[in-house]
Amino acid sequence: MTVIEKTYEADAVEVNHSQSGNHWMDDVTDSAMSSMKNKPGKIWWLIVLLLGAVIVAGVVAWIYQLKHGMGSAGYNDRSFWAVYIADVITFIGVSYGGAVISAILRLTGQSWRAPLTRLAEAMALVTVAIGGAFIFPHLGRPDRFLNIVVYPNFSSPLFWDFMAILTYTVATTIFFYLPLIPDMAFISKMLGEKKKLWQRMFYSSLSFNWLGNEKQKKALHRGLTIISLLIIPLAVSVHSVLSWAFALTSRPGWMETVFPPYFVIAALYSGTAMVVLVVAGFRKGYKLQRFITDRHFTRLGYLMVALGLVYIYLTLADLITEGYTGITTGWIQQTVTGSYAPAFWFYVFAGELLPILVVAIKKTRNATGITIASFFVVISLWVKRLVIVLPPATQPLIAGPWGSYHFTWVSITITLAGVAAIPFLLMIMFRFIPLFSLEDMEEAGELGSIEQVSTHTQILARILKKYVGVEVAAPAKAEMTVQATVEGE
């Protein structure tokens, strides 16, 4: 990385942003490249080594599980699905949140998204990979994984799960890569002739002669718009199909028509919270407070709470509808007042009431408050997934006692390894790519534009202009409309 630092300083004058005398972009570039050009400090190494150790421990635990069977992870014939499937849903869910939020903000032309999208998209890519990897410990026999390709069963939702997750992963990768093209060109130019072979291979070849001319920008924007439009239904399909792995079984508590939207909203909710956590971590670590302000957190907080309200509505709709009939409702009793009640009520208080209070109270409605609330949302939504999985899985269908699941060091270590892999992979990834999309940041312009809050009318006007070609005059600010009305009176 020393090489990068030296060449960066030597060649910086050749870069357009610096030549233009645009101090805003100079600052943006400095901050965006701070993860790459500065040598990692002791804290960075300490965190990476710690996280790496947890990941290695997870791999060791998985090898132990392969050797000793699923029983070593707490599984038994009365608890056949448990923590790993909850991990799969949680990790893929947060990925979905990152991708969809970035896609929606991009499509609606929200300029304040600019400092967030790269982090959100990287998080989406990393978490879908980790979530997908959790299928292997869940399977127990990873050697059978290939059977889903060699002997596909089109009747099984698991086959369609595989298809949906694979398609979504490819879409997320393309969605992550396209905005990187200008950045790759920038880094390639910045490194100049002193590039190492891998740098030449990586940056130069992936930038495809990007010069930033109008034709190239137009092609990139068009491609990004299509992928943004595509990734939203894809993400919805992934979580709907994932929910059908439960809902298409004849097990009470899983066979619920509400499951697809229930899973989709949970994914969006936890995904927004995860974006907040990732943004907060990198903001603190690389001192990005100038670009990522309290207002970004407030807006994400509003979005998170709105999704949380929809989610609790669906949770209650599920429990009340099923509970009212009184047929095979043992799982509801177990969830609300039985052995899973502490977990369920933890979700209600920490995952629903806490974020609402944090956003509602002005004093706590800031970056710190919303980050803490987001932390509890992510944790409690994982707990909620366990509550969805375990009570129905342990309910006896004919007669006999309830089954039970107990965590073991194996399942805990593997789950923690997945958690550790998110910051680990992100920290490594951002040693090679900028923290912001420079193209997006340039478009966003001055700090005022990044801070700007669009009214609904402005968003609608922007969408109509961009996609329908109709020009609608929208008021610049909501306050101005109010003022004009008062004057008119």
Add this chain to the structure above:
Amino acid sequence: MKNFLIKSVLTVFIISGLFSLMSYTSAKAASVTSGDSTLNVALKSPKSSTLLLTSTFSSTQLASTAKSSSDYVALYFVQTTEFSSRGWMQIGSASLSASTGEENMTSTVSYDPTWTGRETFKVELLQNQNDAGVVLNSATTVFNVLKDPSGFPSSEINYQRPMNQVGKWLVRGLLTLVALVWILMFGVLGFVVNRVSKNGKVALND
């Protein structure tokens, strides 16, 4: 680059072909059919909805290693559909009625159908002890199941199982949709990379 692509596609085809060949060989080895056999399906009584499935096997064509009818077992199946795939679901098993040496050996099971319409039944004769899983003989037949046996003649009614045909087309539709999404994704990637690269080269040459 072009050669590499062609080689990659050919490799994928060859690997898929090998997998298909392996699965075909193993399926063939599991099923051996020979000789005459019949499977008759009839109502237990004119007013009943229960079916009696009776199979008859020619004993002379069975394996000579078996000494009595208890060495054989007849397994009965009904063809089921789920979403798009078809498969045989076992509905019962029965031992054979006569000892080896007699002309025919028969067996019977009763079955209460859960669907109306044309149902395909199958019987398989297996040897109990040796070569477990090897089918010695089999027969299939189609029976039009009526919900109310005292109602219309079966020939005039053609009940359709709900969504029986939908699954077949739905799978094709879904696979086509997935293929289109993949084409769109890589099409967009290809479009952007091509345009960016082309315009970059032109601008550099200018």
